[in-house]
Amino acid sequence: MTVYDFPVGPYPTRVRIAIAEKKLQAQVQFKMVDLYKGEHKTPEFIAQKNYSGTLPVLELHDGTLIAECTAITQYFDTLDGAPSLTGTTPLQQGIIHMMSKRAEIELLDAISVYFHHGTPGLGPSVELYQNPEWGFRQRDKAIRGMHYFDTVLQHQPFIAGAEFSMADITVIGGLVFAAIVKLEIPAECRALLAWYERMKQRESVITQPAFSS
Amino acid sequence: MTVYDFPVGPYPTRVRIAIAEKKLQAQVQFKMVDLYKGEHKTPEFIAQKNYSGTLPVLELHDGTLIAECTAITQYFDTLDGAPSLTGTTPLQQGIIHMMSKRAEIELLDAISVYFHHGTPGLGPSVELYQNPEWGFRQRDKAIRGMHYFDTVLQHQPFIAGAEFSMADITVIGGLVFAAIVKLEIPAECRALLAWYERMKQRESVITQPAFSS
Numbered sequence: 001m002t003v004y005d006f007p008v009g010p011y012p013t014r015v016r017i018a019i020a021e022k023k024l025q026a027q028v029q030f031k032m033v034d035l036y037k038g039e040h041k042t043p044e045f046i047a048q049k050n051y052s053g054t055l056p057v058l059e060l061h062d063g064t065l066i067a068e069c070t071a072i073t074q075y076f077d078t079l080d081g082a083p084s085l086t087g088t089t090p091l092q093q094g095i096i097h098m099m100s101k102r103a104e105i106e107l108l109d110a111i112s113v114y115f116h117h118g119t120p121g122l123g124p125s126v127e128l129y130q131n132p133e134w135g136f137r138q139r140d141k142a143i144r145g146m147h148y149f150d151t152v153l154q155h156q157p158f159i160a161g162a163e164f165s166m167a168d169i170t171v172i173g174g175l176v177f178a179a180i181v182k183l184e185i186p187a188e189c190r191a192l193l194a195w196y197e198r199m200k201q202r203e204s205v206i207t208q209p210a211f212s213s
Numbered sequence: 214m215t216v217y218d219f220p221v222g223p224y225p226t227r228v229r230i231a232i233a234e235k236k237l238q239a240q241v242q243f244k245m246v247d248l249y250k251g252e253h254k255t256p257e258f259i260a261q262k263n264y265s266g267t268l269p270v271l272e273l274h275d276g277t278l279i280a281e282c283t284a285i286t287q288y289f290d291t292l293d294g295a296p297s298l299t300g301t302t303p304l305q306q307g308i309i310h311m312m313s314k315r316a317e318i319e320l321l322d323a324i325s326v327y328f329h330h331g332t333p334g335l336g337p338s339v340e341l342y343q344n345p346e347w348g349f350r351q352r353d354k355a356i357r358g359m360h361y362f363d364t365v366l367q368h369q370p371f372i373a374g375a376e377f378s379m380a381d382i383t384v385i386g387g388l389v390f391a392a393i394v395k396l397e398i399p400a401e402c403r404a405l406l407a408w409y410e411r412m413k414q415r416e417s418v419i420t421q422p423a424f425s426s
Contacts, residue, residue, distance in 0.1 A: 072311075094279040095277075095279065106264070129350070131350075
């Protein structure tokens with residue numbers, strides 16, 4: 001299988017962590033798509049790999065393409081049940097999907113919009129339209145999101161409850177992106193900060209290029 | 214189980230269709246939350262039901278809350294396998310989740326942003342901040358999305374392949390919202406229009422309040 005990838009990118013990092021958690025590294029090759037050159041926005045990439053022009057994208061042996069981190073994670077997770085990243089009961093699946101989506105809306109995607117609209121983003125040749133006011137609002141939303149996830153983590157060890165899951169990976173993606181745009185986790189978010197330190201002790205997380213500096 | 218609902222809302226309609234497809238109507242009661250009165254944005258609703266301040270939200274017998282249409286659908290679908298809305302093989306699950314997410318990004322969520330930012334939306338007492346320029350860009354993105362899904366449907370009977378799935382429901386949600394904001398499906402999108410006529414022949418779809426006029 002091939003993953004179209006930008007190794008330090010927050011979204012590709014989500015799928016990289018999922019692959020490492022599932023111990024599927026030997027079955028996957030990574031192919032670099034240079035975001036800063038806009039290679040994900042070329043007509044060819046959009047027509048042939050992903051209509052939405054985003055990374056990562058998984059390509060199976062027969063050429064089938066699966067885009068979107070949640071979908072790729074769902075695919076890997078259903079291939080092989082252990083460890084489960086998306087839950088094994090209806091309740092777990094519902095909660096994990098909810099919390100992962102919430103982490104996108106309230107944190108990761110919000111920071112992505114801030115990056116592309118409120119900062120130089122990928123540079124003037126890629127960022128052909130920017131709406132800074134929208135970007136700044138999304139930055140503020142992401143800060144509120146950090147406080148929300150801090151509150152969640154005051155009551156449970158992981159984002160979706162008692163076990164590590166896809167929802168933790170999504171929040172990790174959000175905090176990877178926060179570091180790129182220099183958005184600090186507020187010091188009072190002690191539960192979130194402590195959780196992030198625990199996450200960085202996982203081999204699947206700390207071995208990712210996003211964490212090497 | 215209780216679903217916090219606004220009966221004609223595009224997102225609530227997604228969960229209503231899923232419930233009807235799964236024949237779970239007798240197990241669910243709907244509780245109205247009036248979007249036009251901003252009841253979904255009150256501090257109480259946000260603190261007690263859904264941090265993101267959106268509908269629908271599913272509340273289980275024990276008080277557990279599941280927000281986000283995809284998560285609620287995943288919950289219902291895992292409760293009872295037939296008919297499957299989210300797929301039974303890894304490949305189906307991956308493709309259905311991808312296409313549903315794509316339908317959110319490229320169609321439904323884009324129209325939602327247009328509604329809230331490029332039109333009066335829910336009215337001045339609810340829409341406390343609007344960014345019309347961003348709204349209009351999302352409207353244009355949604356029109357492009359209609360052309361994309363038209364192309365998809367030129368090659369296969371349903372949004373995610375050979376079977377009806379959650380991804381079809383998400384596109385239906387998008388077209389329900391398109392009608393609310395008077396965004397017409399371009400006449401040249403014949404495959405999309407024909408698919409939508411077929412969707413409206415499903416009892417789970419046509420019996421929804423969004424389709425009674």
